[in-house]
Amino acid sequence: MVQGSKNAALPIMAAALLHNGCTILHGCPKIADVFVMEQILQKLGVTTHWEGHSLFLDCHQVCGCSISSSETEKMRASVLLAGSLLGREKCVCMGYPGGCVIGRRPIDLHLEVFARMGADIQEDGDCLRVTADRLQGIRHRFPKVSVGATENAVLAAVGGEGWTILENTAREPEVTALCSFLKKMGVRIEDNGRGTLCILGGCILSDVEYVIPPDRIVAGTLLLAGAAVRGKITLFKAPVQQLDSLLTLYQKMGGQYLVSGGTLETDSRGVRNALPLTETGVYPGFPTDMQPLLMAVCCTLQGESRIREKVFENRFRVAKPLKEMGAKIRIRGAYAKIQGPAVLKGCPVEAMDLRAGAALVIAALCAAGETIIESCEYIERGYETLYQDINLLGGRIRKENDSIDETETTGIPAKNKKEITG
Ligand code: EPZ
Numbered sequence: 001m002v003q004g005s006k007n008a009a010l011p012i013m014a015a016a017l018l019h020n021g022c023t024i025l026h027g028c029p030k031i032a033d034v035f036v037m038e039q040i041l042q043k044l045g046v047t048t049h050w051e052g053h054s055l056f057l058d059c060h061q062v063c064g065c066s067i068s069s070s071e072t073e074k075m076r077a078s079v080l081l082a083g084s085l086l087g088r089e090k091c092v093c094m095g096y097p098g099g100c101v102i103g104r105r106p107i108d109l110h111l112e113v114f115a116r117m118g119a120d121i122q123e124d125g126d127c128l129r130v131t132a133d134r135l136q137g138i139r140h141r142f143p144k145v146s147v148g149a150t151e152n153a154v155l156a157a158v159g160g161e162g163w164t165i166l167e168n169t170a171r172e173p174e175v176t177a178l179c180s181f182l183k184k185m186g187v188r189i190e191d192n193g194r195g196t197l198c199i200l201g202g203c204i205l206s207d208v209e210y211v212i213p214p215d216r217i218v219a220g221t222l223l224l225a226g227a228a229v230r231g232k233i234t235l236f237k238a239p240v241q242q243l244d245s246l247l248t249l250y251q252k253m254g255g256q257y258l259v260s261g262g263t264l265e266t267d268s269r270g271v272r273n274a275l276p277l278t279e280t281g282v283y284p285g286f287p288t289d290m291q292p293l294l295m296a297v298c299c300t301l302q303g304e305s306r307i308r309e310k311v312f313e314n315r316f317r318v319a320k321p322l323k324e325m326g327a328k329i330r331i332r333g334a335y336a337k338i339q340g341p342a343v344l345k346g347c348p349v350e351a352m353d354l355r356a357g358a359a360l361v362i363a364a365l366c367a368a369g370e371t372i373i374e375s376c377e378y379i380e381r382g383y384e385t386l387y388q389d390i391n392l393l394g395g396r397i398r399k400e401n402d403s404i405d406e407t408e409t410t411g412i413p414a415k416n417k418k419e420i421t422g
Pocket of ligand 1: 006007010076077103104105106107108109110111144145146147148149170172174288289311312313354355382
């Protein structure tokens with residue numbers, strides 16, 4: 001069964017701060033990034049506990065609005081606490097967000113909308129301080145589509161006065177999930193489905209229970225793992241309607257699939273055709289988060305595949321370890337050319353970010369012999385049961401822990417390596 005969405009759970013956890021009450025999130029993924037967000041919320045005074053995959057958040061005792069840079073640098077999504085603390089306390093003092101080094105990842109689009117709502121922004125060294133006597137409802141058109149900036153603007157607007165109208169917003173399913181969570185909490189939000197969101201500030205909020213939707217990137221990862229090894233897999237609770245761009249590519253490479261209810265059955269025995277050109281883009285385009293995964297599969301296809309990365313400026317990092325395994329990849333600016341099929345050979349490789357790590361798991365399943373993936377804690381930032389799922393599907397993955405400091409509460413174990421036999 002496909003886990004709950006990391007990129008929906010994180011903004012929704014931040015959004016819980018907007019209400020001085022209780023939030024219950026069902027189907028919450030037990031992954032390192034969620035544990036990091038939980039720890040940050042606890043330091044702000046939120047009482048949390050788990051019952052299975054249900055996360056309980058009690059925000060009655062939230063005090064202060066400061067978050068240390070040692071916390072924020074652990075993940076990009078920490079930036080979303082700026083919008084929720086601004087919406088709740090009209091102030092936030094925090095370090096800059098960290099996260100996967102897939103690009104510069106500035107936050108200018110976030111700060112621009114805060115400033116336009118009337119906030120005062122002070123940046124000194126690694127500390128960002130945003131304060132406001134009051135937040136005005138505004139009409140704002142984003143100059144560039146940004147998931148995080150859209151989410152932060154929505155969160156701040158909840159604490160604003162009057163209507164905030166956001167145009168050229170991100171339309172990723174995770175943004176939609178955040179809005180549906182906030183509507184359940186009592187916020188009036190109108191979404192025209194074409195990139196305009198209207199949020200009414202100052203609504204009366206109430207306790208809320210919400211089910212985190214399944215993770216489309218995890219579903220895509222498993223589908224592409226099946227494609228790489230020409231297997232047949234069945235995904236339960238797959239968000240099929242969010243996978244159109246991937247399924248179109250999957251059919252082009254020769255895959256076949258069947259949808260029945262929330263179950264997606266794939267048959268990759270016919271997968272062989274290279275993909276002449278795939279471009280990443282904002283939703284509903286092909287997601288940049290699946291690009292490294294697709295690159296790994298392209299190594300097994302017959303002919304030359306090309307990928308153009310249009311969202312992040314440094315997201316071809318997985319090409320280096322893939323080439324160490326024998327892949328034939330050439331990077332020219334925003335374009336990657338992959339010649340296949342390549343004979344991949346297992347060897348020690350390094351995961352450099354979350355989705356690159358998952359791509360190496362896929363490549364390792366197609367490689368002869370054993371592959372050792374160093375720094376697999378990157379993978380555990382976003383995948384709860386990837387290793388178990390791959391073993392269930394017939395792969396062989398074993399985790400060899402150098403050392404895990406049991407006292408670590410962030411859920412990110414010490415340096416680990418993962419051994420996979422293709
Ligand atoms: C979110 O990151 C996701 N993370 C990313 O997933 C995902 O790749 C990305 O959206 C794109 O879909 C979470 O939701 C936690 P953006 P985010 O703002 O919000 C530029 C994963 O693997 N930009 O939509 O940081 C930016 O540099 C992660 O799960 C600015 O220029 O992405 C990028 O080129 C990786 N200024 C583009 O916009 C800003 O102020 C899109 O970034 C903000 C962004």
